[in-house]
Amino acid sequence: MNNNSKIYIAGHLGLVGSSILRKLEANGYSNLITRTRSELDLTNQSSVAEFFTQEKPEYVFLAAAKVGGIYANNHYRADFIYQNLQIQNNIIHQSYLNSVKKLLFLGSSCIYPKNAPQPLKEDSLLTGELEYTNEPYAIAKIAGIKMCESYNLQYGTNFISVMPTNLYGPNDNFDLENSHVLPAMIRKIYLAKLLDEGNYEGIAKNLDLNLDALDINELNNSLSNYGINKTNNQTVLKLWGSGTPYREFLHVDDMADACVFVMNSIDFNDLSKNMKDIKNTHINIGTGVDLTIKDLALIIKEQVGFQGEIEFDVTKPDGTPKKLQDVSKLQSLGWEHKIDLKDGIRDTIKWYLEDK
Numbered sequence: 140m141n142n143n144s145k146i147y148i149a150g151h152l153g154l155v156g157s158s159i160l161r162k163l164e165a166n167g168y169s170n171l172i173t174r175t176r177s178e179l180d181l182t183n184q185s186s187v188a189e190f191f192t193q194e195k196p197e198y199v200f201l202a203a204a205k206v207g208g209i210y211a212n213n214h215y216r217a218d219f220i221y222q223n224l225q226i227q228n229n230i231i232h233q234s235y236l237n238s239v240k241k242l243l244f245l246g247s248s249c250i251y252p253k254n255a256p257q258p259l260k261e262d263s264l265l266t267g268e269l270e271y272t273n274e275p276y277a278i279a280k281i282a283g284i285k286m287c288e289s290y291n292l293q294y295g296t297n298f299i300s301v302m303p304t305n306l307y308g309p310n311d312n313f314d315l316e317n318s319h320v321l322p323a324m325i326r327k328i329y330l331a332k333l334l335d336e337g338n339y340e341g342i343a344k345n346l347d348l349n350l351d352a353l354d355i356n357e358l359n360n361s362l363s364n365y366g367i368n369k370t371n372n373q374t375v376l377k378l379w380g381s382g383t384p385y386r387e388f389l390h391v392d393d394m395a396d397a398c399v400f401v402m403n404s405i406d407f408n409d410l411s412k413n414m415k416d417i418k419n420t421h422i423n424i425g426t427g428v429d430l431t432i433k434d435l436a437l438i439i440k441e442q443v444g445f446q447g448e449i450e451f452d453v454t455k456p457d458g459t460p461k462k463l464q465d466v467s468k469l470q471s472l473g474w475e476h477k478i479d480l481k482d483g484i485r486d487t488i489k490w491y492l493e494d495k
Contacts, residue, residue, distance in 0.1 A: 140168065140198055140241075140403055147172040147196035149181065149230055150203030155245060155303070157310045158395035159200050166399065172196055182225035191233040199242040200398060201230050201283075205276075209379070209458050211317040212273040220275035227283040231298065235290050242298040243402050244287050246280040246421065248387075248464055249273045250302060258427065258465040261302075261419045270459045284421050291407045292417060299407060301398065304425035304464050308391035308483065309490040315365050320432065321388060324439050325488055327376055331367045332445040335374035366452065374447030379455035382433030387425050387463050390483035393476045397424045400474045409472075425464040426476045442485050 140146065146163060150156035151173040163171055172194055180186050181203050205222040212219055227244065234242045251259045252267030264284070269277045287298035311322040318326075326345075333341045342358050343350050362368070366377035401422065410420040436449050469475075 142167045143170050144168065144198055145170045145172065145194070145196050146198045146200070147194065148200045148202065149174075149226075150201075152176075152310075153202060153204075153206075154306060154308065154311050154391050155394055155398075156200070156202035158308065158391040159202060159398055162392070162395040162399050181229060182222055184225075184229050187229040187233050188236075191237045195237055196234075197240045198402060199230065199234050199239050200402070201227060201242060201244045203230070204245070206312075206319075207317045208319045208323060209272050209456055212276050213271075213456075216275040219273075220279050223276060223279035224282060227279070227286065231283070231286050231290065234298070235294055235296055240297065241402060241406075242287070242296070243398055244283050244298060244300045245398070246284055246300055246302045247276065248302055248304050248423070248425070248462055249277045249459075250281050250284070251462070253459050257461050258463040259423070260465045261421055261423060261468060264419050264421075272456060272458055288418065288420055291411075291420075297407050299401060299405065299410070300421035301401060302421050302423050302464070303394050304387040304389050304423070304462070306389055306391045306394055308487050311391070311487065311491075313491060320386065321435065321439075321484075322487075322491075324378065324436055325443070325484075325491060327365055327367060327378070328436070328439050328443045328445050328449075329488075329492070330362060330365070331374055331376040331447055332443055334362055334367055334369050335445065335447045369447075374445075375450055376445075376447065377450045377452050378432075378436060379452055380432060380457040381453050382431060382436065382451040384432050384457045384459065385429040385461040385463060386432060386435065387427075387429040388435070388480055388483075389425050389476060390478040390480075390487075393426075393478050394424060396477070397469065397474050401472075405472055422469050422472070423464040423466050424469060425466045426480075427464070427466045427470075428480075429461070429463040430480075438481060438484055439488075442481070442488050 148156050151160045251263050253270040255263040284300045287300050290296045307321040312318040313322045313326045411417045
């Protein structure tokens with residue numbers, strides 16, 4: 140890419156897309172194309188076709204997706220598989236039809252089998268059973284990987300897939316029911332802190348409840364629905380699962396940096412050379428370091444300043460026991476992460492509170 144290249148960022152308002160947009164702007168790229176959901180429905184085949192025919196982007200970052208945590212993935216299974224397949228099918232196919240020079244497809248580490256050997260290597264794809272709670276989303280992302288590979292092999296396109304680990308950072312979704320684990324923890328622990336301090340006005344504001352009709356019982360009931368309770372001057376936050384699963388986290392600005400690096404420096408031929416059967420050409424993007432959900436909660440608790448207790452509800456699902464990615468392929472290609480987890484969490488908390 141050069142600074143005048145016509146670049147389309149699909150999903151530019153989301154966590155990853157917004158960070159890619161910021162990164163490109165900071166690096167001097169000036170011919171950037173974006174569309175909001177109201178301007179372009181990416182699940183609509185004819186609308187996407189018309190957009191590509193009119194705009195003719197040279198490069199495409201496919202960061203648009205329907206995403207969520209365990210609850211959302213497990214309860215809206217049809218939405219997750221249908222919408223993600225529609226979005227990626229439309230964009231990848233139109234990129235081929237309109238001679239896009241290069242496309243970067245963003246997948247997810249949930250593509251790997253639940254019990255695959257750790258750390259997760261790219262070659263583990265399709266070697267075992269997926270985690271049930273996010274199986275529809277994972278299958279959609281696997282289809283995207285195979286679609287990119289297949290178009291490259293049949294049509295000579297240059298479509299590359301990258302698989303980020305768990306991402307976090309500015310512009311994340313902090314919804315109490317449908318967000319991923321780290322932003323959900325930040326918001327719940329912050330609310331628990333407010334309860335511990337007796338700051339009901341702050342709680343009402345955070346939950347978008349009517350300050351003029353402030354009802355303490357209503358606020359307490361709302362908090363209790365999310366595992367936040369205060370009894371005998373003791374505030375306790377109960378989080379889902381056992382706290383024992385291990386997870387890896389990458390700051391979204393590191394992810395954006397990696398995406399721009401891959402787009403500028405790596406081609407499909409670099410990933411497929413010397414392969415007898417060309418497959419698993421996708422690239423893991425992560426830190427190569429993980430920690431338990433409990434340890435994550437303790438880091439956030441310290442950063443937020445919550446003085447109460449955190450417990451875990453073992454009746455709720457844990458998801459995959461461990462999900463650490465092998466990032467040796469990307470490191471061998473010349474990229475490593477830069478942002479420390481504690482620093483990244485502190486900055487994310489700061490962003491969230493300023494946004495509030």
